[in-house]
Amino acid sequence: MKTLEVRDLSSRIGNFDLGPIDLSVEKGEIVGLIGPSGCGKTLLLRTIAGLQEPLSGSVTINEDDVTFLEPHLRGLAFVFQDNALFPHMDTHDNIAFPLSVMKDREADAKVSKRAGELDGLSDYLDRWPKELPAGMKKLTAFARETVKKFNLIMLDEPFERLDKKIRIEMRSIIKRMLMALGESVLIVLNDPEDAMAIADRVFIMDSGVVLRQGSPTEIYDEPNSLFVMELFSAMGINRVGGRAFRPQDVELDDQGEEFNPEHCGPYDSKRIICNGKLGGEDVTLMLPIECRDMDSIFIRITRFFDL
Numbered sequence: 001m002k003t004l005e006v007r008d009l010s011s012r013i014g015n016f017d018l019g020p021i022d023l024s025v026e027k028g029e030i031v032g033l034i035g036p037s038g039c040g041k042t043l044l045l046r047t048i049a050g051l052q053e054p055l056s057g058s059v060t061i062n063e064d065d066v067t068f069l070e071p072h073l074r075g076l077a078f079v080f081q082d083n084a085l086f087p088h089m090d091t092h093d094n095i096a097f098p099l100s101v102m103k104d105r106e107a108d109a110k111v112s113k114r115a116g117e118l119d120g121l122s123d124y125l126d127r128w129p130k131e132l133p134a135g136m137k138k139l140t141a142f143a144r145e146t147v148k149k150f151n152l153i154m155l156d157e158p159f160e161r162l163d164k165k166i167r168i169e170m171r172s173i174i175k176r177m178l179m180a181l182g183e184s185v186l187i188v189l190n191d192p193e194d195a196m197a198i199a200d201r202v203f204i205m206d207s208g209v210v211l212r213q214g215s216p217t218e219i220y221d222e223p224n225s226l227f228v229m230e231l232f233s234a235m236g237i238n239r240v241g242g243r244a245f246r247p248q249d250v251e252l253d254d255q256g257e258e259f260n261p262e263h264c265g266p267y268d269s270k271r272i273i274c275n276g277k278l279g280g281e282d283v284t285l286m287l288p289i290e291c292r293d294m295d296s297i298f299i300r301i302t303r304f305f306d307l
């Protein structure tokens with residue numbers, strides 16, 4: 001069963017046109033939206049949430065058409081990019097807010113339970129938002145949105161602006177929580193590594209439209225365009241003349257083209273970066289680490305795109 005179904009949805013803000021977009025989230029599925037800055041990811045979430053009026057199309061949640069329903073009646077949990085915490089409330093009251101609006105008598109117990117499930121948040125319940133570290137702000141926003149009943153949770157770039165260590169910690173806390181909740185999730189991500197770690201399926205967007213959808217590994221293994229390949233290549237891509245390929249697409253092969261390295265150095269634990277000549281052309285390649293210490297090597301490029 002589909003928790004969310006978006007059909008032919010289009011919208012506009014300023015001069016920017018979104019859509020038409022088709023997208024769905026199955027029950028219990030974690031769907032990622034990934035694309036360059038300004039491609040319309042936030043606008044899509046806002047249109048689904050009813051915070052932005054659609055120009056055409058429909059939004060269905062649990063088989064109910066909610067296209068013209070008020071945002072607070074859609075049963076959505078929405079964790080905004082900037083968290084949108086109330087600055088005049090401490091962490092406890094921020095999380096309790098949606099429950100106090102509904103005059104829920106078990107609000108305190110529910111807040112303690114949810115905070116206890118989100119590593120370390122219980123220690124910050126009496127702090128003001130401005131006193132919270134970035135990771136705890138995000139967990140507070142997450143707790144506030146998920147403490148009440150909802151059909152679908154939408155998160156807008158939850159790992160943005162976190163340093164790498166916190167980012168990885170947050171990723172595993174949020175993933176664990178999402179899996180434990182078993183809820184349907186639409187999450188904007190800006191890093192393919194996050195998509196690999198968290199999403200069952202991803203939609204790749206550019207300039208207001210969806211270019212591709214599939215599991216992160218499918219997309220990584222078989223990018224259907226240079227744009228998608230580049231977006232999913234955290235290690236960058238190599239370019240030689242009219243061809244582009246990834247470090248892992250290089251195979252050592254004595255039937256291949258001869259590559260004469262002039263300078264090689266470590267790039268990371270898995271790759272080295274080499275300047276040299278390939279077919280008489282000056283190139284810079286990122287090569288698998290096994291290539292180290294070779295004066296001259298034969299490489300074969302297993303897949304490539306013409307530029």
Ligand SMILES: Nc1ncnc2c1ncn2[C@@H]1O[C@H](COP(=O)(O)OP(=O)(O)OP(=O)(O)O)[C@@H](O)[C@H]1O
Pocket residue numbers: 013014015016035036037038039040041042043044190
């Ligand atoms: N209030 C606004 N007025 C005019 N244009 C806007 C407004 N808000 C957003 N836009 C434009 O709409 C486009 C889509 O913005 P959106 O925030 O949805 O992109 P995004 O993919 O979420 O980007 P990012 O990853 O940087 O958050 C952008 O080109 C942006 O400049």
